[in-house]
Amino acid sequence: MPKQPESDYPVSFDLNFVTGQVTCSGEKIQRRASDMQSAFYDRQALQEAILGGDPLIYEFYNNKFITSTSDMSIAITRLFPGKIGDEYYMTKGHLHERNDQPEMYICVQGSGYLLLDTLDGEFRAEAWQPGTITHIPAIWAHRVANTGSDVLVYIGIFHAAAGHNYALVEEKGFAQVVVEREGKACLLPHP
Ligand SMILES: [Fe+2]
Numbered sequence: 001m002p003k004q005p006e007s008d009y010p011v012s013f014d015l016n017f018v019t020g021q022v023t024c025s026g027e028k029i030q031r032r033a034s035d036m037q038s039a040f041y042d043r044q045a046l047q048e049a050i051l052g053g054d055p056l057i058y059e060f061y062n063n064k065f066i067t068s069t070s071d072m073s074i075a076i077t078r079l080f081p082g083k084i085g086d087e088y089y090m091t092k093g094h095l096h097e098r099n100d101q102p103e104m105y106i107c108v109q110g111s112g113y114l115l116l117d118t119l120d121g122e123f124r125a126e127a128w129q130p131g132t133i134t135h136i137p138a139i140w141a142h143r144v145a146n147t148g149s150d151v152l153v154y155i156g157i158f159h160a161a162a163g164h165n166y167a168l169v170e171e172k173g174f175a176q177v178v179v180e181r182e183g184k185a186c187l188l189p190h191p
Helices: 043-051 167-172
Strands: 027-032 056-066 071-079 103-109 112-117 123-128 133-136 141-146 152-159 176-181 184-189
Touching (some): 071 141, 103 141, 112 176, 112 184, 123 176, 141 152, 141 167
Antiparallel strands (some): 103 133, 103 152, 112 123, 112 141
């Protein structure tokens, strides 16, 4: 029997559920305040944060498992606690380029919201705590906000072919923001 390509063999790695650190060697991407110019609604607070040290908002490890017949991918994100103005740290948010590609998100540490928006009039916010698993249907843009005081760690599982469209989210924005009011996290219509 011919030997399979190396990429067709099983692969394992370890994820630390508390810290979000992983042992795999996939690419690591970091997003600072300056990478999120159009994400936070309070532009003045954003500029002050950038000038004040340009804080790291989140980082993720992206690992593709490309075999001769499949393209499963996993992304492990560490979203740090903090706010820009009164808006909690969040991810840029994206839509999949392909409209037939869903994703599974699994919250493993921390608390916050998964925001979902069709960019076409429909919005949902899923409250997240460790163990919450959300299926994201293909046409929903997705973004996570960390409302806790610790790092929020989550896993995304998707096909590499899904693709990421950040531009449409930057252009249209999400319908609601997650902000602090009287010491509590709440969702409000985008100002
Ligand atoms: Fe996605």
